[in-house]
Amino acid sequence: MLIAVQFNVAQREIILKVVYYGPPLSGKTTNLQAIHDLLNPTVRGRLTTLNTADDRTLFFDVLPVIVSSSSGYAIKVKLFTVPGQVVHAATRRLVLSGADGVVFVADSQLAEARVNNEYWHGMRHYLAENGLDAAAIPTVIQFNKRDLPNVRTDEELDELRKKSPEPLFAAVAIRGEGVMETLTGLIDLMFEDLDHRYDFSKKFEVTGAELVGSMFPAQAPAGGTP
Secondary structure (H helix, E strand, O other), X not given: OOOOOEEEOOOOEEEEEEEEEOOOOOOHHHXXXXXXXXXXXXXXXXXXXXXXXXXXXXXXXXXXXXXEOOOOOEEEEEEEEOOOOHHHHHHHHHHHOOOOEEEEEEEOXXXXXXXXXXXXXHHHHHHHHOOOOOOOOOEEEEEEOOOOOOEOOHHHHHHHHHHOOOOEEEOEHHHOEXXXXXXHHHHXXXXXXXXXXXXXXXXXXXXXXHHHHHHOOOOOOOOOOO
C-alpha cells in the first residue's frame, strides 16, 4: 500500500487526509457542516465550498484542523467530501487519492440499499486504482438519516455491526447526532494504523485521544454509538 500520510520535517507538520464518501444525498456534506460547528474554534480552519456547474458540492476542505503536539509538530487533519453524482466519478477517484482514512456515509433508507452497495464497491475500486489497499486503509461506516421513515431498524444495524469488519455508526447528521462519534472512531483506527507503521504516538508525542480532545473539547456524546 502506498504511504499516504504526509510528513513535512522542515515545517514540522504532519498532514492526515480523511475522505467522506457515499451516494448522492446520503449526508456527506451535512456531516462536515456539523463537524465544523462542533470543532474547537481555536483549531478549526475555514469551511470552504467548491461547487460544480450544476451547483452541486464538489468538495469541502473544512480544515486544517491544527493541533500542536508536545514534540513541536503541528498535526493537520484535512476533511474532504466528494460529489455523489455519477458524472463526477473522476473527481471521487481524485479526492480519494492519498487518503489516510475513509468515512463511508450510507443512507439508512431501505430503498437506498442497492445504491449504497454500488458506491461501496465503487469506492474500493477507486482506492485500488490509487494504489491503496481497500482492505487495509482505516475505514468506518456511518448509517445516516436515522430519523426518516422506512429505514433499517436498530436491530438490523446491530446484526450488520456484528458481521462488519469496519466499525459501524448510526447518525442523524442534520441534527449533529453521531457525527463526532463517527470521526472519533475513524481517528482511533487511523492512529492504530500509524502506530503500527511508524510508532507514531511515541515519535510525535501525540495520541488519537489527545487529538480528539483538542478537536472536540468537553463535548458530550451525541448518540450514534458503534
